[in-house]
Amino acid sequence: MKVDVSNPLWRFRGITSTAMFFFAYLYLPIVILLALSFNENKLATIWTGFTTDWYVTALSNDDMLRAAKNSIIVAVSATILATIAATFAAMGMARGRFRGEVGVSAMLVLPLLVPEIVTAIATLLFFVALGIKLGLITVIIAHTVFCIPFAYLPIRARLEGMDPALAEAANDLYANEWQAFRRVTMPLLWPGILSGAMLSFIISLDDFVISYFVGGAGATTLPIYIFGMIRIGITPEVNAVSAMMLIVSIVFVSVSFLIDRIRY
Amino acid sequence: MSEVVISARSVSKIFGSGADKVTALDAVSVDIFQNEFFTMLGPSGCGKTTLLRLIGGFEEASSGKILLEGNELNDLPPYKRPINTVFQSYALFPHLTVRQNITFGLEMQGIDRAKANHRADEMLELVRLAQYGDRVPSQLSGGQQQRIALARALAPAPKVLLLDEPLSALDLKLRKEMQVELKRLQTETGITFVFVTHDQEEALAMSDRIAVMQFGKIQQIGAPREIYDEPTDRFVADFIGDSNFLPGNLVAAANGKHALTLANQHVIELPSVRSGQKTGDVTISIRPERLGLVAENLADQTHLMGSVKSVIYFGTDTTYEIDLGNDQTVKVRTQNGTGAMDDFGRGERVGVHVPADAIRVLVD
Numbered sequence: 209m210k211v212d213v214s215n216p217l218w219r220f221r222g223i224t225s226t227a228m229f230f231f232a233y234l235y236l237p238i239v240i241l242l243a244l245s246f247n248e249n250k251l252a253t254i255w256t257g258f259t260t261d262w263y264v265t266a267l268s269n270d271d272m273l274r275a276a277k278n279s280i281i282v283a284v285s286a287t288i289l290a291t292i293a294a295t296f297a298a299m300g301m302a303r304g305r306f307r308g309e310v311g312v313s314a315m316l317v318l319p320l321l322v323p324e325i326v327t328a329i330a331t332l333l334f335f336v337a338l339g340i341k342l343g344l345i346t347v348i349i350a351h352t353v354f355c356i357p358f359a360y361l362p363i364r365a366r367l368e369g370m371d372p373a374l375a376e377a378a379n380d381l382y383a384n385e386w387q388a389f390r391r392v393t394m395p396l397l398w399p400g401i402l403s404g405a406m407l408s409f410i411i412s413l414d415d416f417v418i419s420y421f422v423g424g425a426g427a428t429t430l431p432i433y434i435f436g437m438i439r440i441g442i443t444p445e446v447n448a449v450s451a452m453m454l455i456v457s458i459v460f461v462s463v464s465f466l467i468d469r470i471r472y
Numbered sequence: 473m474s475e476v477v478i479s480a481r482s483v484s485k486i487f488g489s490g491a492d493k494v495t496a497l498d499a500v501s502v503d504i505f506q507n508e509f510f511t512m513l514g515p516s517g518c519g520k521t522t523l524l525r526l527i528g529g530f531e532e533a534s535s536g537k538i539l540l541e542g543n544e545l546n547d548l549p550p551y552k553r554p555i556n557t558v559f560q561s562y563a564l565f566p567h568l569t570v571r572q573n574i575t576f577g578l579e580m581q582g583i584d585r586a587k588a589n590h591r592a593d594e595m596l597e598l599v600r601l602a603q604y605g606d607r608v609p610s611q612l613s614g615g616q617q618q619r620i621a622l623a624r625a626l627a628p629a630p631k632v633l634l635l636d637e638p639l640s641a642l643d644l645k646l647r648k649e650m651q652v653e654l655k656r657l658q659t660e661t662g663i664t665f666v667f668v669t670h671d672q673e674e675a676l677a678m679s680d681r682i683a684v685m686q687f688g689k690i691q692q693i694g695a696p697r698e699i700y701d702e703p704t705d706r707f708v709a710d711f712i713g714d715s716n717f718l719p720g721n722l723v724a725a726a727n728g729k730h731a732l733t734l735a736n737q738h739v740i741e742l743p744s745v746r747s748g749q750k751t752g753d754v755t756i757s758i759r760p761e762r763l764g765l766v767a768e769n770l771a772d773q774t775h776l777m778g779s780v781k782s783v784i785y786f787g788t789d790t791t792y793e794i795d796l797g798n799d800q801t802v803k804v805r806t807q808n809g810t811g812a813m814d815d816f817g818r819g820e821r822v823g824v825h826v827p828a829d830a831i832r833v834l835v836d
Contacts, residue, residue: 371561371563373559373560373561373563374563374565376530376550376557376559376563377557377559377563377564377565378565378576379529379530379549379550379551380528380530380550380551380555380556380557380577380625381551381556381576381577381580381624381625381628382551382552382577382580382581382628383551383576383580384549384551387580388551391576392565395567396566396567
C-alpha cells in the first residue's frame with residue numbers, strides 16, 4: 209500500500225495496527241466461514257482436510273435448489289418492480305419544487321429506517337386483513353416495498369448531477385417528451401438505474417425477517433432455508449451455501465459500485 | 473423596415489403565488505425583426521432570461537401573447553417551435569459525439585442520416601471545428617463546446633436562435649473572440665439572433681438593437697449608439713457605460729430653446745429637449761469622454777470651475793475626478809497620446825468644458 213505522508217492520520221502511532229484489528233473484526237468470521245466450507249470433516253468446526261464435496265452436496269440438494277429458485281424469482285420480480293417505481297419517483301422528484309416535497313422525499317426513504325420486524329408484522333397483518341393468501345406473491349409485494357428506497361437513491365443521485373438544461377435542449381431540438389427521455393435522459397440515467405437495480409436484487413436476496421413473516425408454505429427462500437438447516441446444526445453444507453450466497457452478493461455489489469462510477 | 477419575426481404583446485410572467493409572488497415580466501411588448509441581432513440587456517432578475525424562455529417555450533406566459541411571424545406560439549411545446557437555443561451551460565449531450573450532437577435535431581425532424589451528417593459537416597466547417605466531429609464533448613475546451621452548441625442549434629436552420637448568456641463562462645480573451653465569431657455567424661446565416669446578456673460591452677459590440685431591461689420591463693430599446701448617446705432615464709445611462717449625473721435647473725426660453733443651469737453657476741443653452749420635457753429641477757447625464765479640461769488661466773464663463781480630486785491612468789485614457797463644490801463631482805475621461813490636453817495634478821484648479829450636445833436631460 210502506498211502511504212501518502214502528507215495525510216495527518218499517519219502521525220498517530222498505532223494507526224496501522226488499529227485499522228488491521230478492525231478489518232479483522234469485520235472480515236475474519238467470513239474468511240473462516242469460507243475456509244470451513246472446504247472442510248472435509250462433518251463437524252463444521254474441526255479441520256481435517258480439504259474437499260469441495262460440500263458444494264456438490266449443496267448443489268444436488270433439491271430443497272436447497274427450490275429455495276434458491278424461489279429467492280431468485282422473488283429478487284428478480286421485486287427488483288424490476290421496485291426499479292421502475294423508483295425511476296418514476298426520482299424523475300418526478302427532480303422535476304421541480306412543490307408543496308410537501310420534503311415530506312414526500314422522507315417517505316420515499318423511510319422504509320430504510322423503520323425496524324424490519326415492524327414492517328414485517330405490519331405487512332403480515334395487512335395481507336391477513338385483506339384475506340390475501342400468503343405465498344411467493346406476498347413476498348414479492350413486500351420485497352418491492354423495501355427495495356424501492358435502495359433503487360431510488362442511486363437514481364436520484366444521478367438525476368441530481370444531471371444538467372436540467374439537457375432535457376430542455378432535447379426538447380428544443382424537436383424531441384418530444386418521450387423521445388427526450390429515450391434519447392437523452394435514459395442513456396445518462398442507466399448507470400444509476402442499473403446500480404439501483406443490483407442493490408435491490410441483493411437486498412431482496414438477503415432478506416430474512418420479512419420473508420419469514422409473509423412467506424407462506426412453499427415460499428421458502430434461501431435465507432429461510434439456511435436458517436432451517438442450522439437449527440439441525442452447523443454443517444459444512446450450510447457453510448458452502450452461505451459462501452455461494454456471499455460470492456453472488458460480492459459480485460453484484462461490486463458491479464453496482466463500478467457502474468455507479470461511470471461518468472461522462 | 474424588414475419583417476417582424478417575433479412579437480411579444482403585453483407578455484407577463486408571474487412566478488409563485490400569494491406572498492411569494494414574483495413578477496418576472498410586466499406587460500412587455502416588443503417586435504424583433506428578420507435578420508436582426510437583438511440583445512436583451514439588464515442586471516440579473518430583470519426578466520431577460522424569462523422572456524427568452526417564453527420565446528423558446530420553456531415557460532408559459534401568465535398573460536399576453538407571443539407570435540412567430542404572426543402566428544400565436546403560446547400553446548406550442550418547444551419541440552414544435554422552429555426556434556433553437558444555445559444554453560448558458562451549453563447542454564451538449566455528454567453521451568453523444570460532437571457529430572451526433574449536431575445531427576440530433578435534424579434526426580428528430582426526420583431528416584435522413586446521410587443528409588444530416590452532411591449538414592453536420594457543414595456546421596462544423598462553419599464554426600471552424602471540422603476535424604472534431606468524432607470527439608465527445610468532455611474532450612473539448614469551453615470555447616470549443618460553445619462553438620459546438622452553436623453548430624447544434626444552427627443545424628436545423630431555425631427561424632430564430634436564442635442565446636442565453638452563452639459567453640459568460642468564457643475568459644475575457646475568448647469572450648472577445650466569440651463576440652466577433654457570433655456576429656460573423658449571424659451575418660453569414662442571416663438567422664435572427666436573440667441574445668441575452670448582462671454585459672453592456674458585449675451588447676454594444678454585437679447588437680443591431682438593444683432592449684435594456686429592469687424590473688421585468690423594457691426601459692429603452694434602440695440601436696447601440698442610440699442607447700449609449702441618448703439614454704432616456706438614469707438607469708439606462710448608469711447601466712450602459714459610465715455617466716456623470718448632475719442636478720440642474722431647466723427653464724424654457726422664448727425662442728423655443730431651453731436654458732439649463734448647472735452647479736448654480738453656469739447657464740447652457742440647449743437647442744432642443746425631448747418633447748413634453750418638464751422644466752424646473754432635473755437630472756442630466758453626460759458621458760465622461762464628452763467633457764474636456766482646460767487650465768484655470770484659460771477658462772472662461774463657458775467652463776464649470778473645479779479642482780482635480782483624483783487622477784487615474786488607464787493606459788489608453790486618463791480619468792480625472794473634478795470637484796465642482798457643493799458635493800458635486802464629475803468624471804472627465806481624456807484620451808492619452810493626442811497631445812491635446814496637458815496633464816493635471818491633484819488639487820489643481822481647472823475649467824470643465826461641457827458641450828451642449830453632450831447633455832441628456834433624463835426622464836425621472
